[in-house]
Amino acid sequence: MAKEKKQLRPKAETPKGFRDYFGAEVDERKAMLDRIAEVYHAYGFDALESSAVETVESLGKFLPDVDRPNDGVFAWQDEDEKWLALRYDLTAPLARVYAQHRNDLPTPYRRYAMGPVWRNEKPGPGRFRQFYQCDADTVGSASMAADAEICAMLADTLEHVGIPRGDYVVRVNNRKVLNGVLEVMGVAEGETREAVLRTIDKFDKVGEAGVRELLGKGRLDASGAYIDGVGLDEAQAEPVMGFLAAKKKVVERLAAELEGRSDSNSADYRLLANAWSLENGPERAKGNSHTPETGKVISDRLLGYLLELVGSSDQGREGVHELREIADLLNAQGYGPDRIVIDPSVVRGLGYYTGPVFEAELTFEITDEKGRPRQFGSVAGGGRYDDLVARFTGQSVPATGVSIGVDRLLAALRAKGRVGGSARGPVVVTVMDRDRMADYQAMVGELRRAGIRAEVYLGNPKNFGNQMKYADRRGSPIAIIEGGDEKARGVVQVKDLVLGAEIAKSATLEEWKDRPSQHEVSRAEMCDFVKALWDQYNA
Amino acid sequence: MAKEKKQLRPKAETPKGFRDYFGAEVDERKAMLDRIAEVYHAYGFDALESSAVETVESLGKFLPDVDRPNDGVFAWQDEDEKWLALRYDLTAPLARVYAQHRNDLPTPYRRYAMGPVWRNEKPGPGRFRQFYQCDADTVGSASMAADAEICAMLADTLEHVGIPRGDYVVRVNNRKVLNGVLEVMGVAEGETREAVLRTIDKFDKVGEAGVRELLGKGRLDASGAYIDGVGLDEAQAEPVMGFLAAKKKVVERLAAELEGRSDSNSADYRLLANAWSLENGPERAKGNSHTPETGKVISDRLLGYLLELVGSSDQGREGVHELREIADLLNAQGYGPDRIVIDPSVVRGLGYYTGPVFEAELTFEITDEKGRPRQFGSVAGGGRYDDLVARFTGQSVPATGVSIGVDRLLAALRAKGRVGGSARGPVVVTVMDRDRMADYQAMVGELRRAGIRAEVYLGNPKNFGNQMKYADRRGSPIAIIEGGDEKARGVVQVKDLVLGAEIAKSATLEEWKDRPSQHEVSRAEMCDFVKALWDQYNA
Known part of the structure; x- marks a missing residue:
């Protein structure tokens, strides 16, 4: 009897990894999304709200030989035996929507989307199985102007929601440059290439020295376990190390060049010295930002250095050329290196993208839960992915876009005092x-x-x-x-x-x-x- | 080989019964929801965004003896064997949220919620398996002031989104009055009661005459089939017929009374005559609305008549008393019968609710797809449901609220030219x-x-x-x-x-x-x- 009663009285709780949002939490997120949508709209992007439920095939997950697909998505079988699932991002649905409606949509199609996505993953502190994404993408344009536009729009968006200039930087890299470097190293394909890519992906975690060890013999990780390396010798590893630390290398070279020169009163010398100082010297310490001229010095030399690294690789040269196009377009519009910079150390998601990749990072410090100061870090990322629509139509359709991490950006605005705090009741x-x-x-x-x-x-x-x-x-x-x-x-x-x-x-x-x-x-x-x-x- | 290729190329389509919303469709819905939220917020209601996924038990669906529960919800089994489902409305999640967080929430708790809900039902033209709802509820107040507030807020909301006064009416009824009527009829419980309730539910479809036939011997339906009746004789059926047509009855009585009187120059006569004329005579034909005084004449007589109908039933008298309280509160605030009326013919959802029920109807005509004029009809409904939270806690918690049919209201605004049409591109x-x-x-x-x-x-x-x-x-x-x-x-x-x-x-x-x-x-x-x-x- 007691047991029956218990069955009749369900426990009042969200499923594991889900949560509810109350009052100001909802209002603040909505206000931020509204501000983001204002910028996207002004840039000519149209809203799209696709169905939350997709067929499993559309999402790009294929039925394994088990009862149900559970690799990261929430899925179930429809009454006519079809597997359906909740979307896990806003990009896969965009590819489906564009393939389905391409005859009715303008080409290029600029769209933005904001809403919850669902991940069937192990939840953890601050990691939920339902969370918001906010994406903008341009489908159907191969022009680097589309990528440059996304970067400019991302910078405008961050400022419009309340991140002041100087508190963020948008970094741009290109997948093809890395491909070129791998070609030069003689690991354009095969197992070694995969091992090198996996190692590069650890750059954010283990840093330059760590990657160098892992490309070579291996290293002791924090837990004391020895991680085997890829086994490259130092000369072999040099191009990829140069690629990851390209910016540092260029600034070092600039310092060396200035030391060797004796025309310290010439306009050219002063420009170079100023560029160096803004990158790594007293001007930087003062918090001053590049002028368009000094910014161009750094990006020209960076692009020149990358061109050395990719040598005769066609793909590599194409990548550098694309980066130059983006940099020129942005500079011409006044988006200087105080807002958007070329930076080969952006490696996140290089595997997924096919050309330019971008990442927006907040550069101010916050104190973490243990009171230690740390950089706020990344709040948005994106890039060019030219193969997604082809899954449906067989025809490759160029596309590029960006996704803003809504919860992280909201946390940043709270840290900056730009939202919350003052809301009073009725x-x-x-x-x-x-x-x-x-x-x-x-x-x-x-x-x-x-x-x-x-x-x-x-x-x-x-x-x-x-x-x-x-x-x-x-x-x-x-x-x-x-x-x-x-x-x-x-x-x-x-x-x-x-x-x-x-x-x-x-x-x-x-x-x-x-x-x-x-x-x-x-x-x-x-x-x-x-x-x-x-x-x-x-x- | 051809087959394998096909498998690799999924069909680009939404699952059956789902759709995508583009550009202006998204913008217009958002603008309307923003306007609604402004009114809800001004009334002190707080936003709540609950998880889209709930445990199946929370939703009030119990596992049948089959592999998965599929009675109206999209459900799947979690890796720890728990059944999860997409919410099918915003009320069941509110009950769960209130039970879970009641110690941290103010009491009474006024909240609003807007977002998609999912129904695992057969889709049809204009019937989708994902659609928006927009609800406001007050949990923890047994006062009729809470119900009156919801009705006033609903009227304000319709005007704020662009439905002019005179183009809508909020009708109020009470479940307890019907219970009283059934008691008087001697069918307070048992099979006959259920049969009578099912018949009343058809009132909107078959009208007064149809219900009369179905309460008696039965009737031929449109398809030519004979539908058996409940088997009541005419005298037995009279109270419920009187209940459903109470308004009409009261107006008829008023006309008869006026005919029998000879003091047509007295102030009292003129007030009654005016009230009648505004209900069913030349003043109504001119489109004129009740004054607070004429409105009070009708509602007083209506409540008096209902009191006759429920006779000695305590529950029935309580229902009439509640209706009178709501009418008085609304009249005192100036919400006269041009906006909110007592109307016993509101029968939708009477089974679900425990006290007052409300329905907002748009009264202007539109032309349907075949070019015929028809009334626009209902765009919102709600009422008091005092038993929902008790499912979780065992303690009954009084609650009342309203749900706006977002898509229908948006269609109404389009019909009125209040949204759409003029949006230009970039x-x-x-x-x-x-x-x-x-x-x-x-x-x-x-x-x-x-x-x-x-x-x-x-x-x-x-x-x-x-x-x-x-x-x-x-x-x-x-x-x-x-x-x-x-x-x-x-x-x-x-x-x-x-x-x-x-x-x-x-x-x-x-x-x-x-x-x-x-x-x-x-x-x-x-x-x-x-x-x-x-x-x-x-x-």
């Missing part, structure tokens, strides 16, 4: 006489028409203390009281709860008795009086 | 010289900073005709051309595509040659010139 009109509910509802009606968020207390009004506790939990700045006595005298009491809380912290008994946070106001003047206080507290 | 800057892409991108940057949506053509620029076709497909009002000749002369060509399309319809060859829709403007003045045109076309 004005609460208390109920002193339950037979005069209509009076109290008329009051909130009046307040709302004056643009004030307001509500009547709808719980059991018997205990006034509960009404005040409710106002406190709602974060209300103001409560209004109209008892029988006030009604008879044509007045209301307006309680300033913000000031009240302040006073409660420090007031003496005498001050407390004066109740400076409570104002008696004529009923006719209530709305104006409350409006002035409301505007003050919601400024 | 300005398109054409590419005449692919080496000057940076110039063209600088132009769109300039236009965007002036608040103009603008984009560069990113397809292959070789064929100028394709660029114009693209601008046409984008719905662009303006295209800009800067060829080598224009560049040399410091000018651009601004093509007014709206005027161009107008002229193309009617122009003579001579007029056509003059190209009045193309303007040569100096490059420096481009932005101001385009801005003036843009504002004109996006007014």
Whole structure:
């Protein structure tokens, strides 16, 4: 019997790895997404809201020989035996949508999409199985102008949501340059190539020295285990190391060149010296940013150095050429290296993309949960992927795009104080006489028409203390009281709860008795009086 | 081999019953939801975004003895054997959220939620398996003030999104009144009661006469089949018929009373006559609405008549009393019968709710797909349901709320011309010289900073005709051309595509040659010139 009862009473909980979002959490995310959409819209991108449910084949997951596909997606079998699944990103659905509707869509098709995606993965702290993505993509254009536009739009977006210039940088790299480097190394294909790629992917984690060891004999990892290396000798590993540390190399070379020169008064010398100083010297330490001229010095030399690295590889030279095109387009529009830079150390997702790749990083420091300062890091990434639509149509369709990590960007805005904190609750009109509910509802009606968020207390009004506790939990700045006595005298009491809380912290008994946070106001003047206080507290 | 290839190339299609939403469809729905949220927020309701995935038990669906539960929800088994499902409405998740977080939430808890829900049902024309809902509920208040507030908020919401007063009516009924009527009829429980309830549910479809037949011997339905009746005699059926047609009955009685009176110059007579006329006479035909006084006449008599019908039933009397409380509260706030009326013929969902029920109906006519005029009908419904949270906690928690049918309301706004139609595409800057892409991108940057949506053509620029076709497909009002000749002369060509399309319809060859829709403007003045045109076309 007890068991049956238990079955009838389900446990009130979200499934593991899912969560609910309340009040300000929802409002703040929505406000940020609205700001992002404003920029995307201004750039001519159209909204697309595709179905949350896709066929498993569309998502690019193929049925394994087991009962159901569970490799990362939530999937189930439809009544006509088809496997359906929740989308795990917004890119695979875009490819399906474009293949399905391509005759009705403009070409190129610029679209943005924002909404939840679902991952059937092990949840962890801060890692949920449902989360928001926010993507913008251009399908059907092979032009580097499309990639440059995405980078510029990403910079504009970050500034529009409240990340000031100087607090972020968009880094651009190109998959083809790496392919060229691998070609030069003689590992254009085969197992060694895969091993080198896997090693490069660890760059963010183990750094330059770590990658060098892993390309060679191997290294002891943090846990003390010895990780076997790829087995390249130092000369063989040099091109890929040069690629990853290209920027550093170029700045070192520039320093060496300046040391060797004696024309320190020439305009050319001064330009180079300034470029160096802004990259790695006193000007940088002061927090100063490149001018278009100094930025061009660095990117020209970087591109020149990459061209050396890829040698005679056609693909490599094409990659460098593409990077140069993007850099030129962006420079011409004033997106200098204070906002967007060429940076071969961007390796994230190189496997997935086929050409340019981008990453937006926030450069300010935050303190982590243990109080240690650290860089905020990446909030968006993307690149060119020319093979996705071909899965459906057989025809390759060029495409490029970016995905913003909504939760991380929101966390950054909170860290910057750009969202949250100041949101106050509604004005609460208390109920002193339950037979005069209509009076109290008329009051909130009046307040709302004056643009004030307001509500009547709808719980059991018997205990006034509960009404005040409710106002406190709602974060209300103001409560209004109209008892029988006030009604008879044509007045209301307006309680300033913000000031009240302040006073409660420090007031003496005498001050407390004066109740400076409570104002008696004529009923006719209530709305104006409350409006002035409301505007003050919601400024 | 051919078969293998086919397997590798999935068909690009949404699963059956799902669809994608493009551009203006997404923007218009979002704009409407934003407007709704403004009203909900002003009333003190907080946003809640619960997880899209719930445990099957939470949703109130219990595992049948088959492999998977498929009674209306999309469900699948988690790796730890738990059955999960997509939410099928926003009410069941609210009950789960409130039960789970009740110690951290204010009581009463006012919340709103908007988002997709999923139904594993047979799709049909206009019936999709994923669609939006938009709900507002107050949990934890037993007060009729909570129900009255929901009704007032619903009326405010409809006006705020663009349905003018007079084009909608919110009808209010109460489940307990019907229970009282059934009690009086001697069918308070058992099979006959269920049969009577099922018959009442058909009221919207078969009308008063149809229900009368079905409560009695039965009737021939439209297909020619004979449907057996409940078997009540006419006297037995009278109370429920009176309940369903109460409004009509009251108005008939009023007419009879007026006929029998001889004091046609008294103020009382004139008030009653006016009330009748506004309900069913010449004043109604003129489209005039009740005053608070005439509205009170009708609702007082209606409530009096319902009190007769429920006789000595305690539950019935309680229901009438609740209706009177709601009517009084609403009248005191000025929500008269031009906006909100008591109407016992509202029977939809009576089974689900435990007290007051509401329905918002749009009263204007539209023409259906066959060109016939018909009433637009219901766009929102709700009521009080006091038993939902108890499923989790064992404690009954009073709750009341409303759900707006997002797609129907959007269709109504389209029918009223309140959304859609005028949305224009971005300005398109054409590419005449692919080496000057940076110039063209600088132009769109300039236009965007002036608040103009603008984009560069990113397809292959070789064929100028394709660029114009693209601008046409984008719905662009303006295209800009800067060829080598224009560049040399410091000018651009601004093509007014709206005027161009107008002229193309009617122009003579001579007029056509003059190209009045193309303007040569100096490059420096481009932005101001385009801005003036843009504002004109996006007014």
